Amino acid sequence: MSRTRGGAGDLQGVIDFVEDRVPFEPGYYNEAYLGRRIAARMQRRDAEDHAEYRAILEDDDEEREALLDALTINVTGFFRDPDMWADLRPVLRELSEENGRGGVDVWSAPCADGREPYSLSMLAADDDEVNERHLRITAVDISEEALDAARAGMYETTRTTDIGDELSPLSDPEAYVEQQEDVFRVRESVRSRVTFEPYDLIRDGPKADMDLVFCRNLLIYIDSEYKGRLFETLRESIRPGGYLVLGKTETVPPDMRESFEPVAKRSRIYQYTG
Numbered sequence: 001m002s003r004t005r006g007g008a009g010d011l012q013g014v015i016d017f018v019e020d021r022v023p024f025e026p027g028y029y030n031e032a033y034l035g036r037r038i039a040a041r042m043q044r045r046d047a048e049d050h051a052e053y054r055a056i057l058e059d060d061d062e063e064r065e066a067l068l069d070a071l072t073i074n075v076t077g078f079f080r081d082p083d084m085w086a087d088l089r090p091v092l093r094e095l096s097e098e099n100g101r102g103g104v105d106v107w108s109a110p111c112a113d114g115r116e117p118y119s120l121s122m123l124a125a126d127d128d129e130v131n132e133r134h135l136r137i138t139a140v141d142i143s144e145e146a147l148d149a150a151r152a153g154m155y156e157t158t159r160t161t162d163i164g165d166e167l168s169p170l171s172d173p174e175a176y177v178e179q180q181e182d183v184f185r186v187r188e189s190v191r192s193r194v195t196f197e198p199y200d201l202i203r204d205g206p207k208a209d210m211d212l213v214f215c216r217n218l219l220i221y222i223d224s225e226y227k228g229r230l231f232e233t234l235r236e237s238i239r240p241g242g243y244l245v246l247g248k249t250e251t252v253p254p255d256m257r258e259s260f261e262p263v264a265k266r267s268r269i270y271q272y273t274g
């Protein structure tokens, strides 16, 4: 990692500890993000300063687990940012028509617990003008735990997450999920279009000839040193004429703007012009 290693008494000391002793690569992420997550754990443990928190980490396996959990950015949802999904329909229709015979290749990178790629699979089935059988979705994430949850395809309504509400953009949610009380199981017909695989988007390089790539809500956390490399990976993965979708607060870096034409600017949908 590029940051200089600090003493035990400051934030950098905690970050160094994480790098050495927790299965997480802090060097990928920006310091503001790491600082916020560490500060939240310090508050939970009533640690007065970074040195005290580091001492807790040294002694306490459970705190190391809790910190790993806090550092893993796993927030996601079905149809997160519904306006984007509405703007995506015409793109999907076009791809389905244009690439109908060969298939439409989609990369959901990163996919977290699977709700993003399953949303796409459901949307394709829900839209009369899209042939969902053309869709092949490869969904990747660095977190094995997230991928296990994704493969299981079971989601629960809790105090903070209303799965029924998340599925409301669909005309007939029951066609795609089986509900038992608060638990929603994604049906096999939806799951069969998605393949999950472990992938480090910074280290593992590009895919090829993707028609549509989602890279939402990862770039915001990534340190500027790695952002360019990650964006290169995305660019090389998309065929000319294919599409890229970023998260709501993410943008194409200035030196690549010429190759990405906004299709729906607010929704962060771009066409790669090659």
Ligand SMILES: C[S@@+](CC[C@H](N)C(=O)[O-])C[C@H]1O[C@@H](n2cnc3c(N)ncnc32)[C@H](O)[C@@H]1O
Binding pocket: 028, 072, 073, 074, 075, 076, 077, 080, 109, 110, 111, 112, 113, 116, 140, 141, 142, 143, 146, 199, 200, 201, 202, 203, 215, 216, 217, 218, 247
């Ligand atoms: C906030 S979620 C985004 C999920 C989904 N795209 C969305 O917008 O709802 C970020 C995901 O990035 C994954 N992640 C973090 N670093 C990664 C890396 N280097 N390569 C692949 N995935 C990574 C995390 O495990 C997490 O599941």
